[in-house]
Amino acid sequence: MQVGIVGLGYVGLPLAREFVGGGVDVIGFDINDVNVKRINAGKSPLKHIPDEHVSEMAKSKLFKATTDMKQLSKPDAILICVPTPLTENREPDMTYVATTCETISKYLRKGQLVVLESTTYPGTTRELMQPILEKSGLKAGKDFYMAYSPEREDPGNKSFRTGTIAKVVGGLDKKSLDMAMEVYRPAIEHLVPVSSCDVAEAAKIVENTYRCINIAMVNELKMLFDRMGIDVWEVIDAAKTKPFGFQAFYPGPGLGGHCIPIDPFYLTWRARQYGMPTKFIELAGEINTDMPSYVVARTMDALNEHKKSLKGSKVLLLGLAYKKDIDDVRESPSMELIELLVDKGAKVDYNDPYIPKTPKMRMYNLGMKSKPLTEKSLAGYDAVLIATDHSDYDYKWIVKNAKLVVDTRNATKEVKTGRKKIFKA
Numbered sequence: 529m530q531v532g533i534v535g536l537g538y539v540g541l542p543l544a545r546e547f548v549g550g551g552v553d554v555i556g557f558d559i560n561d562v563n564v565k566r567i568n569a570g571k572s573p574l575k576h577i578p579d580e581h582v583s584e585m586a587k588s589k590l591f592k593a594t595t596d597m598k599q600l601s602k603p604d605a606i607l608i609c610v611p612t613p614l615t616e617n618r619e620p621d622m623t624y625v626a627t628t629c630e631t632i633s634k635y636l637r638k639g640q641l642v643v644l645e646s647t648t649y650p651g652t653t654r655e656l657m658q659p660i661l662e663k664s665g666l667k668a669g670k671d672f673y674m675a676y677s678p679e680r681e682d683p684g685n686k687s688f689r690t691g692t693i694a695k696v697v698g699g700l701d702k703k704s705l706d707m708a709m710e711v712y713r714p715a716i717e718h719l720v721p722v723s724s725c726d727v728a729e730a731a732k733i734v735e736n737t738y739r740c741i742n743i744a745m746v747n748e749l750k751m752l753f754d755r756m757g758i759d760v761w762e763v764i765d766a767a768k769t770k771p772f773g774f775q776a777f778y779p780g781p782g783l784g785g786h787c788i789p790i791d792p793f794y795l796t797w798r799a800r801q802y803g804m805p806t807k808f809i810e811l812a813g814e815i816n817t818d819m820p821s822y823v824v825a826r827t828m829d830a831l832n833e834h835k836k837s838l839k840g841s842k843v844l845l846l847g848l849a850y851k852k853d854i855d856d857v858r859e860s861p862s863m864e865l866i867e868l869l870v871d872k873g874a875k876v877d878y879n880d881p882y883i884p885k886t887p888k889m890r891m892y893n894l895g896m897k898s899k900p901l902t903e904k905s906l907a908g909y910d911a912v913l914i915a916t917d918h919s920d921y922d923y924k925w926i927v928k929n930a931k932l933v934v935d936t937r938n939a940t941k942e943v944k945t946g947r948k949k950i951f952k953a
């Protein structure tokens with residue numbers, strides 16, 4: 529068997545590794561020429577994926593990356609792992625999926641299986657992909673086969689990897705499902721077949737909506753409990769000792785990443801076509817989107833206690849990535865925090881051990897470089913704002929040397945001395 533993986537990013541690259549580990553021949557397809565060359569040279573294009581993972585694949589003779597889409601006619605199965613962002617109007621941007629399908633349709637041959645892994649709204653495989661792929665002149669379910677199997681990758685998570693996370697699989701029909709199950713078996717330990725692509729698409733979006741809503745709830749509770757003089761993190765730690773019926777979610781400076789702030793709005797968009805609003809999602813979106821403003825207000829309160837105004841103050845933001853121990857800044861609330869602080873007249877620097885300079889993004893082009901952390905530099909800031917709780921940071925040392933610490937992640941939980949300097953936000 530040979531598998532083709534289209535999109536060698538956060539999802540596609542670890543997936544390729546699982547197949548290679550399972551002894552399957554893999555062709556990786558990507559339009560990013562630089563990354564394809566890097567991967568073939570055994571180097572990882574992503575910080576949290578070690579070079580060894582990629583060099584093992586490159587050396588194994590079971591893997592080759594290419595930009596040559598003509599080769600799409602070779603593999604028995606094509607797995608699509610391309611981005612599914614939102615447009616500026618916060619509607620699904622399906623251009624990557626549609627363009628990939630257009631390309632596949634040019635080279636599609638009889639007997640091939642095409643599986644979408646990208647997160648999307650229920651109905652995508654049938655309504656968007658099938659007609660594009662059938663431009664090939666081949667019929668789905670008769671000449672070629674289709675399935676949807678969502679990725680549950682969690683970059684930086686040391687307890688799980690792609691192959692050990694149960695994987696939901698839905699087929700366009702029985703034959704498609706059977707083929708998809710057979711394709712994934714060598715790579716994934718536990719497969720969960722469901723009755724249709726729509727169910728699999730809905731399952732993924734429910735998982736991410738569940739996170740989005742629960743995070744919004746604890747973010748709101750953080751603001752409420754702060755007024756009551758209660759520490760929300762201590763409350764959650766206490767509540768999670770209940771052995772059933774409660775799952776801990778944690779507040780933060782806002783929502784980030786390619787999934788949780790975005791995917792629920794795919795469902796909102798789809799729901800509108802059925803004449804239904806998704807009130808929970810909208811409300812969660814409102815609360816999560818407001819969090820950076822709350823953090824800035826808390827920073828002003830903290831500076832006020834030190835008889836300082838935010839305007840003119842020097843603020844060091846720690847952590848640009850949207851979550852700890854990775855280099856991914858997509859949708860990271862840190863960007864908005866910097867912008868809001870600068871708007872209010874603060875002089876802002878940042879440090880992130882994983883991100884030496886701010887990348888150019890769709891909505892931000894900050895043009896900043898990560899500042900080194902030293903005792904002297906820390907002491908030079910009026911406030912140090914912890915936006916991402918990277919494990920590399922020595923929080924005891926940071927609190928010791930900073931004048932004031934605004935902590936949005938409870939990263940300073942274990943710090944015993946200097947607690948008067950810490951403001952939770």
Ligand SMILES: NC(=O)c1ccc[n+]([C@@H]2O[C@H](COP(=O)([O-])OP(=O)(O)OC[C@H]3O[C@@H](n4cnc5c(N)ncnc54)[C@H](O)[C@@H]3O)[C@@H](O)[C@H]2O)c1
Binds near residue numbers: 540559
């Ligand atoms: N990042 C995660 O943690 C995660 C987790 C679960 C699901 N997902 C979903 O998986 C999908 C992919 O996300 P990602 O984080 O891997 O994105 P990514 O941006 O890291 O990788 C996507 C890759 O696809 C390539 N690409 C774009 N258009 C292409 C085309 N037409 N042909 C070939 N290659 C193309 C890009 O060059 C890039 O290398 C998204 O739908 C996302 O929501 C992501």
